[in-house]
Amino acid sequence: MLSTNKAFPSFSVNDIQKAKDFYGKTLGLELSSGPEGTLVVPLSGGTKALMYPKANHQPATFTVLNFPVESVEKTVDELSRRGVRFEVYNEPGLKTDARGISRGNGPTIAWFKDPAGNILSVLEAA
Secondary structure (H helix, E strand, O other), X not given: OHHHOOOOOEEEEOOHHHHHHHHHHHOXXXXXXXXXXXXXXXXXXXXXXXXXXXXXXXXXXXXXXXXXXXXXXXXXXXXXXXXXXXXXXXXXXXXXXXXXXXXXXXXXXXXXXXXXXXXXXXXXOO
16 A cells, blocks of 8 residues: 555755755755655665744754765765855764764765755765
């Protein structure tokens, strides 16, 4: 029943134009408009994520999208040049270096936030 169709993630943003600029221009993703003012983000494998405007938006406290990349180091460098700020963590069980890259505790990964405060990541594909 549920396995016959592709599932897709969705999450809210407080400003759809800022989201469009960030995901389209800063991250370089090809976006399209969806129903009722939503944005559709194409992901690998034909999956799509849906972003919808929400007046009382609260940022997710967990990672809403993970972007697999060949090299987290190179991707962090490139996205940093585009103005993306990576999160630096120094908590028990979650530590990053000064650039925001976590190594040796699972995949190499770096987290950053979109303009709405939702958490995204780039991680090295296995």
